[in-house]
Amino acid sequence: MNISHNLVELVRATPPLLPVVSDILNESLREISRDQRAGVAFHNHRFGGDPADRQAGATWCERRLGTVIDAGRVVVTNGTQNSLLMLIASLVPPGSVLLTEALSYPQIGILCNLVGATVKSVGIDEFGVVPEDFKRCCEEYxxxxxxxxxxxxxxxxxxxxxxxxxxxxxxxREHGVAIIEDDAQACLPPSADAPIASLAPDITWYVLTLSKSTSVGLRIGYFVAPDLRQLEKVYARFKKMSMWFSSPISAILATRWVEDGTANRILGAIRGEMAERHRILKEELTKVSYQSSPNSLHVWIAGASGLRHAAAIAELAGQRGVAVRGWKEFQVAERDSPHGARVSLTAGNRDTLRTGLRRLNAALTTNCS
Incomplete structure (x- = not known):
């Protein structure tokens, strides 16, 4: 086998391509094309979303926050990166510090560089953020x-x-630190603990997207502000910029899908597919332990899994024709962080996934203690 021509890429943590989603999209676009109001929508900017968009965003976020949300606190953006750029630029002035997990969303470091802020990382373990180190970082930075x-x-x-x-x-609260909570994949597990935003709505900016639970091409992001006064400060900074405005077609689709239950149907289909892919994971990745959450789009192979050279997981996988993302890609600040690799479960069909996991299992088994 010529591995270079048969590379299995387990890299992108985006929803799998499902025929049912393509069918729904085709039908939705046909319906929109017959709606005379759609043409008018393309002649106007959607500053923070129109009232229907904001209400749809509130409805989608309420499923996680567990309470009715004032749609006026909801902002509709052109995706999560836009949401995060707006929030970091507004909450973290140049020269000040943003904390994040020792391994995190790679673009956070880039966004901080753009606005002149510094990112510092908090220690994590197999359960997530270590509160004692979070406290230390708050006191030090x-x-x-x-x-x-x-x-x-x-x-x-x-x-x-x-x-x-x-x-x-x-x-x-003790240290006056605002929290930006990214809940991207939280709708995928059948149940999950309440978001931080539901415990502390007054200090938390809650960020959610439809990209992980419907389709990555639906470039719609939502964030919920603690209150209208704080939201006005964000608007004041960005009101003359249109790069964060949602595309009309994406906003129309997202709002329709939330209002008529289509988003829930797609989410259900993705949950079902991910449950099957996790079953394949369990069958094929038998020799190395990993961290996962129910229906998650990715899993994490950690250094505690018995590997002699955990820092080289991505390299070992590549030698067997499998691409994964190594830990260094997620290290947003210079400090000790867990070694390992992120393995996506969503690329290709189930047979492709099975092939990739089987190769990965063989590659890492030879490197176990």
């Missing part, structure tokens, strides 16, 4: 905000226990 992914963490797939969430909230 005096951060303005913390960016956290407590549910299906990227890249480690951990679920931060509820008691730790409560500890993080207490520490953040």
């Amino acid at each position: 005096r951060p303005k905000a913390a960016y956290l992914i407590p549910t299906v963490q990227n890249p480690t797939a951990t679920m931060l226990p509820n008691h730790r969430r409560q500890q993080i909230v207490a520490i953040a």
Whole structure:
């Protein structure tokens, strides 16, 4: 076998391509094309989303927050990166510090560089953020905000226990630290602990997207502000820029799908597919332990899994024709962080996934103690 021509890429943590989603998209676009109001929508910017978009965003976020949300606190953006750029630029002035997990969403470091802020990382373990180290970092660095992914963490797939969430909230309050909570994959598990935003809505900016639970091409992001006064400060900074405005077609699709239940149907289909892919994972990755969450789009192979050279997982996988993302890609600040690799379960069909995991299992088994 010529591996170079048969590379299996287990890299992108995006929803799998499902025929049912393509069918729904085709039908939705046909319906929109027959709606005379759609043409008018393309002649106007959607500053923070129109009222229907914001209400749809509130409805989608309410499923996680567990309470009715004032749609006026909801902002509709052109995806999560836009949301994060707006929030970091508004909450973390140049020269100040943003805290995040020792391994985190790689673009956080880039966004901080763009606005002149510094990112510092907090220690993590097999459960997520270590509260004692979060407290130490707050005392040492005096951060303005913390960016956290407590549910299906990227890249480690951990679920931060509820008691730790409560500890993080207490520490953040004590030190005057705002929290930016990214809940990207939180709709995929059948149940998960309540978001930090539901424990501390007054200090938390809650970020959610439809990209992980419907389709990555639906470039719609939502964030919920603690209150209208704080939201006005964000608007004041970005009101003359249109790069964060949602595309009309994406906003129309997202709002229709939330309103008529289509988003829930797609989410159900993705959950079902991911349950099957996790079954394949269990069957094929038998020799090396990993961290996962129910229906998560990715899993994490950690250094504690018995590997002699955990830092080289991506290299070992590549030698067998499998591409995964190594830990260094997620190290957003210079400090000790867990070694390992993120393995996506969503690329290709189930047979492709099985092939990739089988190769990965063989590659890593030879490197176990």
